[in-house]
Amino acid sequence: MRLKHVRLFLAVTFLVLLSLVACNVDNNEQHRDDGRGKNEETDETTATINEAAKEVLVSLKNQSQQIVATATLTENKDGVQIKLKGEKLPPGKHGFHIHETGSCEAPDFSSAGGHYNPNHAKHGKKVSGGPHAGDLPNIEVNQDGTVQTEVIANLVTLEQGESHSLFKKGGTALVIHAKEDDYKSQPAGDAGERIACGVIE
Structure with missing residues (x-):
């Protein structure tokens, strides 16, 4: 019985850790996407200002x-x-x-x-x-x-x-x-x- 409990505990722990890692990857990707969007928006705004200044x-x-x-x-x-x-x-x-x-x-x-x-x-x-x-x-x-x-x-x-x-x-x-x-x-x-x-x- 103890061996089954240990295996069950390890399996549950592994699934929890896997879920946490997946969530962290998604968050990082989201942050990177948001960063690219802001940079692109800033670049476009700067270009517009520079063009107008000429x-x-x-x-x-x-x-x-x-x-x-x-x-x-x-x-x-x-x-x-x-x-x-x-x-x-x-x-x-x-x-x-x-x-x-x-x-x-x-x-x-x-x-x-x-x-x-x-x-x-x-x-x-x-x-x-x-x-x-x-x-x-x-x-x-x-x-x-x-x-x-x-x-x-x-x-x-x-x-x-x-x-x-x-x-x-x-x-x-x-x-x-x-x-x-x-x-x-x-x-x-x-x-x-x-x-x-x-x-x-």
Whole structure:
């Protein structure tokens, strides 16, 4: 009888231990699954935030401090894409540049400084040693005063702390000029006075 009792006791003990081990394995698997889910969710959230942080909206005001254009800046493989949409601007071609200081004090916007030029280059794509990092293609305003265009600034970045970042110390600005840039005259393409300005922030 004692031998049967011992065998029964051992069998029951073995089954209990086996059950405990199985439960522990299931719990570990559950924890691992939960961990992977949270990590994946966090990664997706971070990616969304990073993507959103790469888009910057700039409002450009005229000398009367009226908003006449908006620019959307987006980082891509070619540099910074600038989508410009404006109204109530003088028809014709106008110089369009990134300037070296994030300040737009009316009426002349001279507070924006010169063209953004971290490489100390010459102005214009038509001259040896050019262009400035802030030199952009001319924009053309329609007869009704509107403009909608896209340009690429391939010598700058939106990444903070990087060389040629538009978010350098002191900031930068977008400026529209009264005349077109001839891409060669020093130091600013003979583009005339500044008629609209917006701080990149």
